[in-house]
Amino acid sequence: MADIEIEIDGNSINAKAGEMLITVTDREGISVPRFCYHKKLSIAANCRMCLVDVEGAPKPQPACSTPIADGMKIHTQNEKAKASQKAVMEFLLINHPLDCPICDQGGECELQDVAMDYGSDVSRFTEGKRIVADSDIGALIQTDMTRCIHCTRCVRFGAEVAGIMEMGGTGRGEDMKIEPFLTEGIQSELSGNMIDVCPVGALTSKPFRYELRSWQMNAVSNVARHDLVGSNIITQTYKGKVKRIVAKDNESINETWISDRDRFSYEGLSHENRLLSPQIKVEGTWKEVEWNVALDFAIRGLANNVINTHQSDKLGALASNTATLEEFHLLQKILREIGSENIDHRLNVKNLDHAISLESNIKLLGLEGIDHALVIGSNLRLEQPMISHRLRKANLSGASIDVINAMAFDFNYRLNSENIISPNQTAATLAGVLKSVLGNAHIEVPDYLVDIEVSDIAMQLADKLSQSNNSVIVLGEHIVNNPQASSIANLVSEIAQHTDSTTLNVSATANSMAANMAGFVPGKDGLDVNAMLAADLKAYILLDVYPQYDFHHSVQAVEALSSDDTFVISLNSFKDDAVAQYSDVLLPIASFYETSGSHVNVEGEVQSFAAAVNAPSDTKPAWKVLKVLADLLELPGFHYADSAQVTSEIMHQSHKQHAHNESIDVKVKRGINVIWQKSPYAVDVLSRHATSLQATNIGQINSASMNKATAKKLEVALGDEYLGVPVAINEAVANNCVFVNANHSTGVQS
Amino acid sequence: MISNKAKKQIDAWVVKYPEGHQSSAVMEALKIVQAENDNRLTSDTIQAVADYLAMPGIAAAEVATFYENYNHKPVGKHTIRFCHNISCMLNGSDELITHLENKLGVKTGEVTPDGLINVKKVECLGACVGAPMFQIGDQYYENLTADKIDEIVDGLK
Numbered sequence: 026m027a028d029i030e031i032e033i034d035g036n037s038i039n040a041k042a043g044e045m046l047i048t049v050t051d052r053e054g055i056s057v058p059r060f061c062y063h064k065k066l067s068i069a070a071n072c073r074m075c076l077v078d079v080e081g082a083p084k085p086q087p088a089c090s091t092p093i094a095d096g097m098k099i100h101t102q103n104e105k106a107k108a109s110q111k112a113v114m115e116f117l118l119i120n121h122p123l124d125c126p127i128c129d130q131g132g133e134c135e136l137q138d139v140a141m142d143y144g145s146d147v148s149r150f151t152e153g154k155r156i157v158a159d160s161d162i163g164a165l166i167q168t169d170m171t172r173c174i175h176c177t178r179c180v181r182f183g184a185e186v187a188g189i190m191e192m193g194g195t196g197r198g199e200d201m202k203i204e205p206f207l208t209e210g211i212q213s214e215l216s217g218n219m220i221d222v223c224p225v226g227a228l229t230s231k232p233f234r235y236e237l238r239s240w241q242m243n244a245v246s247n248v249a250r251h252d253l254v255g256s257n258i259i260t261q262t263y264k265g266k267v268k269r270i271v272a273k274d275n276e277s278i279n280e281t282w283i284s285d286r287d288r289f290s291y292e293g294l295s296h297e298n299r300l301l302s303p304q305i306k307v308e309g310t311w312k313e314v315e316w317n318v319a320l321d322f323a324i325r326g327l328a329n330n331v332i333n334t335h336q337s338d339k340l341g342a343l344a345s346n347t348a349t350l351e352e353f354h355l356l357q358k359i360l361r362e363i364g365s366e367n368i369d370h371r372l373n374v375k376n377l378d379h380a381i382s383l384e385s386n387i388k389l390l391g392l393e394g395i396d397h398a399l400v401i402g403s404n405l406r407l408e409q410p411m412i413s414h415r416l417r418k419a420n421l422s423g424a425s426i427d428v429i430n431a432m433a434f435d436f437n438y439r440l441n442s443e444n445i446i447s448p449n450q451t452a453a454t455l456a457g458v459l460k461s462v463l464g465n466a467h468i469e470v471p472d473y474l475v476d477i478e479v480s481d482i483a484m485q486l487a488d489k490l491s492q493s494n495n496s497v498i499v500l501g502e503h504i505v506n507n508p509q510a511s512s513i514a515n516l517v518s519e520i521a522q523h524t525d526s527t528t529l530n531v532s533a534t535a536n537s538m539a540a541n542m543a544g545f546v547p548g549k550d551g552l553d554v555n556a557m558l559a560a561d562l563k564a565y566i567l568l569d570v571y572p573q574y575d576f577h578h579s580v581q582a583v584e585a586l587s588s589d590d591t592f593v594i595s596l597n598s599f600k601d602d603a604v605a606q607y608s609d610v611l612l613p614i615a616s617f618y619e620t621s622g623s624h625v626n627v628e629g630e631v632q633s634f635a636a637a638v639n640a641p642s643d644t645k646p647a648w649k650v651l652k653v654l655a656d657l658l659e660l661p662g663f664h665y666a667d668s669a670q671v672t673s674e675i676m677h678q679s680h681k682q683h684a685h686n687e688s689i690d691v692k693v694k695r696g697i698n699v700i701w702q703k704s705p706y707a708v709d710v711l712s713r714h715a716t717s718l719q720a721t722n723i724g725q726i727n728s729a730s731m732n733k734a735t736a737k738k739l740e741v742a743l744g745d746e747y748l749g750v751p752v753a754i755n756e757a758v759a760n761n762c763v764f765v766n767a768n769h770s771t772g773v774q775s
Numbered sequence: 776m777i778s779n780k781a782k783k784q785i786d787a788w789v790v791k792y793p794e795g796h797q798s799s800a801v802m803e804a805l806k807i808v809q810a811e812n813d814n815r816l817t818s819d820t821i822q823a824v825a826d827y828l829a830m831p832g833i834a835a836a837e838v839a840t841f842y843e844n845y846n847h848k849p850v851g852k853h854t855i856r857f858c859h860n861i862s863c864m865l866n867g868s869d870e871l872i873t874h875l876e877n878k879l880g881v882k883t884g885e886v887t888p889d890g891l892i893n894v895k896k897v898e899c900l901g902a903c904v905g906a907p908m909f910q911i912g913d914q915y916y917e918n919l920t921a922d923k924i925d926e927i928v929d930g931l932k
Contacts, residue, residue, distance in 0.1 A: 184831075193833035195840040206833035207818060 029095040034102055040093055047075055047088040050101065057101055058110060058139045060117075060224045061176035062089035065281055067185055072117070072176050074139065076109035077101045085109040107143075114143040117174050120155045121225070128172065130226030133239040136174065157202050162191075163210035164720035165217055165289055167234050173203050173227040179219040186282065187213040188417055188437025203227070210722055214410045214705070217288040221272055221281075232292055232717045233269045242268055245637040248624045249287035250347055250536050250617055251709060254389065254411040255626035256283045260291070260618050260637035267291040267618050267638055277390045278626070284410035285721070286705065286712055291618065293714030294641075300600045300613040301642040311605065316643070323610045324657045326592040327363075330563040332658075337364035341557040344370045344545060344568035345575050346535035347709045348647065349622025350631065351671040353536075353543035355651035355663075356568055362660040366551025367562065370540040371533065372575045372582075373701075377553040379511040381504065382685035383518055387497050387527035388628045393418045395527075397441075397493035398426045399486060401517065402451070402532075403501020404434040407705040407723060409531050412499075412627070413437075425493075427486055429454065431503060431700055432730060432764045433757035441489065444482050447759040448698035452509035455516040456691035457483030458490070462523050465491040473689055490524040499529045503700045503764075506577065511686040519689075531627060535709060538625040543675055558585040564592040566654075568647060569614065571710055572603045573770030574703060583607060596647050599710050614647040615640035617711050621668040622648065633672055697735060697761045699748070704768040719768070727768040728753040734760055776823035781807050785827065798830040801838050805845055814854070815846040843897065851886045851893040853931050856910040859896045862903035871907055872896065874921045878928060892931060 029042045033055060040049045045068065050057045061072035070090040079086045080098040085105060100106050118140065125131045157170040177194060180203065184190040189212055191205050205211065220228050242261040247270075249256045256279035261269045270291050272283040303319035304311045314322075331340045342360045344353060348370075357368045374380055387395075392415035405413040417438045420426055425441035431448050446454055457479040463470050464479075465487065479487075490496050498517050504510050514530075521528045540546070547553050552560055558581050565586060576582040586593055586607035595608040598616040605611070614620075619640045623633040640646055648668050655663040665671050706712050706724040718724050729747040736742060736754055738761075745752045750767050758764055777785070784807045788800040804824045809816050816839055818832075825835035839845045846854075857875070859868045872883065875894055879887050886893040902908045905917025916927055 190831035190833055193831075193837045195833075195836055197841045206831075206836045207822070 029093070031093050031095070031097040031099065033099045042094065043092050045089060046077065046086075046091045046093055046099060049093060050088060055101055057088045058114075058143060059089060060135060060139070060174060061178060063178050063181075063222055065186065066178060066181040066222070069177050069181065072174065073113045074110065074117070076106065076113060078103050078105040078109075110143050111145070114140060115145060115149070118144060118148065119150050119152075121174060122154060122171050124172070127235075128169070128226035129167070129229040129234060129236075130172075130223075131238065134226060135224035155199060160204045161210070162205055163216070163231075163722070164717040164724075165231055165285060166211065166220060167229045167231040169227055169229070170203060172225050174225055175201060175203060176224055177203070178222040178224065179203065179228055182219055182222050183213065186218070186414070187215045189213050191216075192219070212722055214284055214286070214407055214723060215282060215414070217285045218272065218282045230269060232289060237263055237268055245635060246273060247618055247637055248632045248634045249283065249290075250349075250624050251286045251290060251534075251712060252284070252409050252411070253531055253534055253538065253627040254279060254409065255624040255630065255632050256287050256411060257632075258283055258287060262638050265638050265641070267294055277388070278630070278632075279411050280414075282411065282414065285723075286410070286708075286718065289718045290709075290712045290715045292716055292718070293711040294616055294618065296599070296714035296716075298599050298714055299616075299641065299644075300597050300611060301644060302613060303643065304611040306609050311611075316645070319610055319612060320653060320657055323594045323612070323654065326594065326609055327564055327658065330590070330592040331365075332363065334563075336563060338367070338550075339560075339563035340365040340565070341367035341552065341562045342369075342566045342568070343372060343554055343557070343570055344540065345372070345570050345709070346370055346533065346537045346540065347617070347711075348536060348540070348568050349620065349668075350536070350539035350543055350625055350675060351622045351648045351668045352568060352651065353540045353545040354671055354675050355648055355655070356566060357543060357545045358662070359566070359651060359655050359658070359660060361548070362655070362662070363658070366548035367557050367560075368545055368547055368551060369554040369557070370537065370545050372554050372570065373505065373577050374510075374554075375506040375577045376508075376510075377555055379509065379686060381500065381510050381514040381530070381532045383500055383514040383528055383530040383532070385528060385530045385627050385629075387529055389415055389626075391527070392416055392497065392529070393422075395419050395493075395495050395497050396424050397489055397496035398424060398499060399429070399490060399496070399526075400426065400499045401429045401455075401501060401513070402431070402503035402507070402700075403499060404430070404432075404503075404702075404705075405499070405501065405531075406435065406437055408502055408534065412529070412531060416499075425489060427489060429486075431698070431759045431762045432755070442482075442485065444486070445757065445759045446482075447761050448503075448507050448700065449694040449696070449761060451504070451507060452512045452516065452689075452691050453477065453693045454480065454483055454486075455513060455520065456689075458487045459516055459520050459523070461487030462491055462520055466523055468523065473691060477691060487520075490520065490526055493524075493526075496524060496526040497529055498526050499531060501531050502534065502702065505532050506701065507698070508694050509690050512688070512690045515687060515689050516691075529627065536624050538627060538629065539623065539631075542625050542629075542631075544678075558582055561585070561588065562591060565594065567593060567595045567597075567604075567608075569597055569710065570595070570604070571597075571599070571601050571770075572607075573601075574707070574710075574713070577701070579770075596650055598644070599714060612650055613642070613644040614650060615644050619644070620646035620648065622646075623668075623672055631672070631676070633669065697738065697763065699763045699765060701748075701765045701767070704766040707768040713768075724768065726766045727751060728766055730755040730758050730764045730766075731762065732756050732758045732760060735763060739763070776820060777808055777827055778811055781811055782827070785824075789828070798828045798834070801825075801828055801830065801835055802842070804828060805835065805839050809845060814850050815848065817847075848884070849886055851891050853892050853911050855892060855894045855928075856897045856900070857883075857894055858898070858900050858902070858906070858908055858910075860899035862899070863907040866906040868907040871919055871921065871924060875924055875928070878925065892928065 059075040075088040076085040078100040159168045247260045257273040257275040305322045420438040460474045593608045618637040704726040729750040730753045785804045788803040789797045792799040822832045825832040908917040
């Protein structure tokens with residue numbers, strides 16, 4: 026578009042022809058009031074607040090929907106513009122209640138702000154105001170619809186961004202209401218953003234209701250650690266407590282949205298289940314002690330069990346995927362200084378001989394520009410909401426998306442094809458895709474593919490990838506425990522190479538990229554987690570591990586860790602019965618937002634953050650605990666004054682690559698496969714303690730889904746439990762497959 | 776929820792719109808479904824129409840609540856659509872509506888106990904020349920008087 030010159034308030038400004046006037050005024054810092062306009066949503070032009078005077082136009086024009094043209098002369102402040110804006114303001118206030126003193130939006134309300142500038146101090150209306158009944162739309166969003174000014178931002182957010190139109194404008198004229206259709210509660214995993222876009226107090230945060238005024242809180246920039254995106258957030262704190270979380274703009278990471286999981290998980294921080302004081306186990310009973318006593322006890326345990334007896338290879342370290350980059354680094358450094366390579370964070374992987382190794386080589390922003398995607402083994406929308414959002418944007422601008430899953434999931438965009446394939450056949454199907462891709466490129470087929478029969482599905486998937494210029498293959502979490510996981514990853518890598526596709530590995534979530542970066546994986550001669558549990562180790566250091574959720578082999582894990590002669594030091598942020606059973610020392614650590622550290626997202630972006638609040642009570646940030654442990658063990662090289670020094674040490678070290686299985690097995694396996702997933706709001710300990718999140722529709726997901734034939738084979742029926750999870754009969758599940766989404770610990774995973 | 780006959784009628788409308796825009800047929804679809812469900816819509820029927828046209832339920836509900844022609848409460852076999860706009864009002868529609876209400880023993884918006892008749896006040900139906908007037912079904916009745924109303928209503932079965 027050509028550059029043109031326009032005049033705003035007497036100043037000439039260069040802009041592109043066809044841009045909307047409000048885009049130009051926003052860019053130039055010229056203030057134009059608005060309610061319905063939002064830079065990320067379609068233009069509705071229904072609030073009329075942004076009326077400005079355009080020379081030559083008989084009536085004032087809305088800046089949000091007036092495309093500019095060369096030589097246009099615009100007045101945003103003259104009498105005509107001001108008069109129109111004031112008139113609209115008066116109109117909007119006719120029915121708006123004067124309940125600002127009890128409104129949660131007070132102090133951060135766009136209507137309040139604009140009314141200060143454009144409103145009159147006295148209303149000319151004496152008529153009664155209209156009252157609108159509220160709808161209960163779930164545990165996260167509080168509605169006060171009498172305050173609604175019908176800007177329809179929430180409606181457009183649902184239809185355009187969340188991809189599920191849940192709110193709508195019903196009725197007409199004075200009877201118009203913004204409401205959901207059926208009152209079963211909001212389904213979207215991004216619903217909290219409606220609170221952010223609402224310019225008034227109609228939609229506010231339910232957990233935050235009547236808590237505080239925005240000006241009473243401190244705002245600290247932070248990074249959410251629940252998924253592979255590392256969405257930028259602002260933690261709002263008051264007297265040492267996180268009171269609310271809102272999105273922070275970062276176009277290349279999370280644009281201006283965050284998932285509900287990132288927004289509402291903070292509630293868990295003040296859960297009564299927090300571990301708040303150091304404890305040691307003396308003759309089988311727990312005793313609360315001072316930190317120095319607990320640390321001393323821990324050191325003596327390590328000394329007695331491994332160091333003094335010269336069996337440092339009998340020490341193991343395990344961490345959950347939510348730890349920070351610095352915590353991963355310090356813990357692996359302690360182990361390696363002591364002389365052990367038994368280090369692992371991949372607790373949920375059934376068989377690490379077949380662990381997935383696949384690089385991600387596309388940026389989040391790049392996902393918007395793709396023209397084709399093949400998603401394998403993921404319920405992306407609930408597992409990686411912001412990545413799913415980017416794919417949705419690509420899809421809306423024309424990209425086709427194929428899916429290979431073991432079960433049909435709700436995608437909030439139109440799929441080119443959804444292929445429900447049993448986990449036993451995933452590798453064989455991808456082998457067919459590869460064979461077909463090689464055929465398309467006239468490349469000789471390697472031996473292992475010779476006997477593969479290319480199915481129609483495989484051929485279509487291959488053709489799409491071959492024909493696309495900018496395709497991506499996404500490998501998801503459901504593949505982790507596929508018996509051919511490493512083969513699938515290797516096949517994906519081959520397919521990507523021969524189709525010039527990029528790959529996105531979302532098979533391990535949270536801060537697992539940081540664990541890899543810090544080398545938190547077994548070194549040469551080191552044991553992986555499953556080998557450790559089988560090897561009768563004499564001591565462990567566990568970082569925020571909750572066995573019944575985190576381990577694949579949870580029963581074996583609790584058994585191995587409970588062994589009498591195994592000394593277990595547990596650093597935990599929450600109490601847990603199984604942890605108490607097997608541990609000898611419990612060190613209370615800071616949770617999310619209470620510690621400084623770094624998150625590494627799927628594109629390898631290291632985002633550091635400061636602590637938003639101090640660690641509560643007697644808890645300490647884990648990086649400090651680990652540093653002091655190292656000092657007490659008299660290990661060299663732990664002189665850090667703050668976590669940033671740890672970060673910079675990591676940046677300067679070479680990243681260790683762990684060996685990976687390069688063989689490819691493409692045979693169709695037999696037997697029934699269980700895909701065991703924690704439900705989307707049970708992925709980490711903080712979300713599990715966030716009461717409101719748990720009360721949502723997504724938080725309630727708890728089922729072992731299988732089709733009738735599989736249920737018959739397993740001899741279970743609706744009403745039964747399978748592996749401790751209620752059975753759901755669903756024909757959308759592939760044959761010979763059970764898809765488990767569990768939101769509670771069961772202690773059974775096979 | 777939607778009969779095969781109704782589906783056929785809706786399909787005839789769907790094909791009139793471009794591929795992928797089948798939701799444009801929502802107004803006719805709601806009308807067709809309303810006609811075969813006691814002349815009213817419920818959340819269930821609205822959702823059924825939305826599902827059939829692959830659109831969000833709320834989007835169909837927006838349309839269904841916007842237009843006067845869709846009923847959301849039970850209606851009688853005959854709906855008397857009484858104009859109370861300016862011309863009719865000046866010619867005494869208010870008094871006639873009261874007369875009608877008294878005769879039927881129910882208020883506007885209610886249905887007679889036998890389920891036969893309900894009265895709805897509507898805006899101008901474009902027959903000012905014969906004001907006051909009302910509409911029953913497709914038929915206009917003009918230059919109404921109390922006697923004429925009695926005669927018409929008594930004739931409804």
